[in-house]
Amino acid sequence: MKRTFKTMAAELHLLQTTRARAIAATAGLITLMNVTCGEGLLQTYGVLIPVLLISTATDLSKRVIPNWLMCSAFAGVILLSGVASLSGRLPGLPAFPESLRGAGAAGGLMLLCSRGRIGGGDVKLAGVIGATLGPLPAFQILMKTCVFALVFMVQRMLFARLRDFGTRSEGSPETSHVETPMAGFFLLATLASIPGAD
Secondary structure: OOOOHHHHHHHHHHHHHHHHHHHHHHHHHHHHHHHHOOOOHHHHHHHHHHHHHHHHHHHHHHOOOOHHHHHHHHHHHHHHHHHHHHHOOOOOOOOHHHHHHHHHHHHHHHHHHHOOOOOHHHHHHHHHHHHHHOHHHHHHHHHHHHHHHHHHHHHHHHHHHHHOOOOOOOOOOOOOOOOOOOHHHHHHHHHHHOOOOO
16 A cells, blocks of 8 residues: 555654643643642652553563653653742652752663663653652662562573573573563562552
8 A cells, every 4th residue: 555645644643643642641640640649758659650650561562661751751740849849848759959860860870870781761761760759769769670670680591591401502692682671670669669668
């Protein structure tokens, strides 16, 4: 089937409209969670958990964390942090400068540690976590994320070795490389970091 310019333009318009609606829905969800969860910790994690759930679902199914989600979540968190800082009332979110430092520290640390082996969505997700919680809690979540991911990868490697025991020659290189969706580990680490969760 031959695609015409008109058909391609209509498909592009539909795609842009769908993304705009998704960004608006995510920002609305963050705002709704922020308003309904009340003050303090529940409100802070109420902003972060829906973003992590959507990220985990898309990372597991498509191996991608959508840019529209990360951009709208980051913008929503920074906007809420800025409004809370200006009003003098911080409902669990860090102050605006602290939010920016958290985003830079968490995203920057993830970028430095990844050496190109972790996708950009994971780096942006770390930045959103940093913006939502501030530098120190974000660092703690990153460390827990690394521990969860390491345990998972070692377990997967051991099971693969046991499964393949005796079928490969001694010097044969490991040929299978499976991408590890990191968003699920971010979700686990964040849930484990909620005060009172342990």
